Amino acid sequence: MQASRARLFKEYKEVQREKSADPDIQLICDDSNIFKWTALVKGPSETPYEGGVFQLAFSIPEQYPLLPPQVRFLTKIFHPNVHFKTGEICLDILKNAWSPAWTLQSVCRAIIALMAHPEPDSPLNCDSGNLLRSGDIKGYQSMARMYTRLAAVPKKG
Amino acid sequence: MDAMASSDSEEYYDTDDDDMSQLDDGSDDGEDYDSSQEADDEACPKPEEREKEYDFETEADVRQRQEEDTAKISELLSVPRGFAAVLLRHCRWDAERLENEWFCDERRVREAVGLTAESGAPTALSDRPLACAICFDLYGPGETISAGCSHYYCRECWAGYVGAAVGDGARCLLLRCPDPGCAAPVARELVEQVAGDEVRARYERFVVRSYVEEGRSKCIRWCPGPGCTLAVQSRPGFRLYEVACACKHAFCFRCGDEAHRPASCETVREWAAKNLSDRETSNWVLVNTKHCPECRRAIEKNQGCNHMTCGDPCRHEFCWICLGPWKDHSGGYYNCNRYPQDRADESSEEKTRREQAKASLERYLHYYQRWSAHGASLKKARQELDGLEKGGLDRLAEEIGGGEVVNSTELEFLKEAYAQIITARRVLRWTYAYVYYLDPEHDRLRCFCEYLQGEAEASVERLHRCAEQERSELEAFVSTAEAAAEKLEEYREKLCSLILVSRNHFTNLVEGFESGMPEVS
Numbered sequence: 001m002q003a004s005r006a007r008l009f010k011e012y013k014e015v016q017r018e019k020s021a022d023p024d025i026q027l028i029c030d031d032s033n034i035f036k037w038t039a040l041v042k043g044p045s046e047t048p049y050e051g052g053v054f055q056l057a058f059s060i061p062e063q064y065p066l067l068p069p070q071v072r073f074l075t076k077i078f079h080p081n082v083h084f085k086t087g088e089i090c091l092d093i094l095k096n097a098w099s100p101a102w103t104l105q106s107v108c109r110a111i112i113a114l115m116a117h118p119e120p121d122s123p124l125n126c127d128s129g130n131l132l133r134s135g136d137i138k139g140y141q142s143m144a145r146m147y148t149r150l151a152a153v154p155k156k157g
Numbered sequence: 158m159d160a161m162a163s164s165d166s167e168e169y170y171d172t173d174d175d176d177m178s179q180l181d182d183g184s185d186d187g188e189d190y191d192s193s194q195e196a197d198d199e200a201c202p203k204p205e206e207r208e209k210e211y212d213f214e215t216e217a218d219v220r221q222r223q224e225e226d227t228a229k230i231s232e233l234l235s236v237p238r239g240f241a242a243v244l245l246r247h248c249r250w251d252a253e254r255l256e257n258e259w260f261c262d263e264r265r266v267r268e269a270v271g272l273t274a275e276s277g278a279p280t281a282l283s284d285r286p287l288a289c290a291i292c293f294d295l296y297g298p299g300e301t302i303s304a305g306c307s308h309y310y311c312r313e314c315w316a317g318y319v320g321a322a323v324g325d326g327a328r329c330l331l332l333r334c335p336d337p338g339c340a341a342p343v344a345r346e347l348v349e350q351v352a353g354d355e356v357r358a359r360y361e362r363f364v365v366r367s368y369v370e371e372g373r374s375k376c377i378r379w380c381p382g383p384g385c386t387l388a389v390q391s392r393p394g395f396r397l398y399e400v401a402c403a404c405k406h407a408f409c410f411r412c413g414d415e416a417h418r419p420a421s422c423e424t425v426r427e428w429a430a431k432n433l434s435d436r437e438t439s440n441w442v443l444v445n446t447k448h449c450p451e452c453r454r455a456i457e458k459n460q461g462c463n464h465m466t467c468g469d470p471c472r473h474e475f476c477w478i479c480l481g482p483w484k485d486h487s488g489g490y491y492n493c494n495r496y497p498q499d500r501a502d503e504s505s506e507e508k509t510r511r512e513q514a515k516a517s518l519e520r521y522l523h524y525y526q527r528w529s530a531h532g533a534s535l536k537k538a539r540q541e542l543d544g545l546e547k548g549g550l551d552r553l554a555e556e557i558g559g560g561e562v563v564n565s566t567e568l569e570f571l572k573e574a575y576a577q578i579i580t581a582r583r584v585l586r587w588t589y590a591y592v593y594y595l596d597p598e599h600d601r602l603r604c605f606c607e608y609l610q611g612e613a614e615a616s617v618e619r620l621h622r623c624a625e626q627e628r629s630e631l632e633a634f635v636s637t638a639e640a641a642a643e644k645l646e647e648y649r650e651k652l653c654s655l656i657l658v659s660r661n662h663f664t665n666l667v668e669g670f671e672s673g674m675p676e677v678s
Contacts (some may be wrong), residue, residue: 099335
């Protein structure tokens, strides 16, 4: 069996086994394709993303884990390091700082950490980056909170 | 390896040439130039061997030296070889700097490369059963391996990890343990244990290249010539300008660009940028276009008629000559041909600007055309020399007197002629960039430079003509063997004396230009 497949299979089993280990992350493998995953991550508390649930799409290359998975937000999010239209994420471990010791689970944790600690100096969403860089924390937070409410908070009823 | 410099390699460094008065009897005075050809023609005798300013080293030589440096450091700092190499690379292969930093603050140096005080060996095997943290498979004791830290992976995953990094390029020299929180360096010992032959060879090449490319204190450079793998090491005490590699590529030791004496590296950079820049294009626009007097758009006249109609949406009609509205030119009003006593044709400001731009463009073009023409001749001469080396001399020997008169080794002087033509054209070429950047106000200096340039140019044209035209006459000369031999001897004497003249001219030219000619400044 292909190394990437074997490793993903092991990650899958690990996820099944430790379902409750991290309540903020829910990883789901595509029924028919082990190279496609989705994840639901909870917006970290004390951030404008609190209360939201964000959906991530994973597309995993055949050379995984030597190459990083491609991850993007499916849920709209207002964040300096996430492209507002495509959901592309600017995160070093998904690019040149990738290590095969990362797992899909730990990538999700890194993305949650990024949500809590944006890097406005390398923005994919310039509007959001500019708000933070100019010190308008309130402006950034209310924009981010609005989009969280609009797009990421589950509708009741 | 101590490769011999080829014949054209050292003439730039000759500084002991005698004065110009001897130039014309170029037959027996051998002290004026170098030749490493095994001299077999009396007209171009072997000169004294000059002290060489640089040595050539092959990749293997460089590797050996690097190994020696690494071994010394390994012993001195009591660290394994692989770590010694990591430490040396961190200090740009400067052993002295590493020693200083190490004995000043060992901990800091260790931290910089990811070594801890506990780092003992560059690899370690696990003594218990473990799951590889990459593929998650279970392995028995001794089957997983670490970079000396506590993160163990199986050999296959290591091979993949190292292979991917080596495939990525020189970053493999900075490779760390795959664990995101661990900085332990992946040293050579580990690479050797886990990687296949191909990856290992590639890794080794990066290590050697790093020694030359990152080593700042070494005065060593790879020859940038296409396909050449030699490194050039300058000897202590010499300030190297130009190197003629054994592969025939002549390059500047300082900037790595094609050889460019007497122009400085800065001049060359500026000149190259100028040749590329669109500033010259905008100059052209300025010279060759006028502006529509209504909408100020730049217009190039591409037809003969002077009745201009500006493009949409302006549609203004005007006269190209006087820029006045065309309606004034019809009927009885036509007065464009009359010299205006009281009316400026166009604003004098614009006119001055255009004239200045034109003068500046013309000046640039003057130098650029000559610079590029010498470049083209240089290329042709290089092809010719290649041809002579690849059997051209043999063919020529066949043709002259049916192969009875000379053998090809006796025609080696032709190769020398071309080598000199190549050198001379290259120098001349760069004198044009040099003169272009001279202070335009400083007429005396420029005139003197142009005088030297002109003399040198005349001498290389004579030499080039003799080597090219007169040789073809020689080839066409069919007669008795005796007559052919005599004719050949005559030709050889003439060509060799021209080589000498040219060598002297160019040595003086380069020295004069490089000194900045204080006597006229």
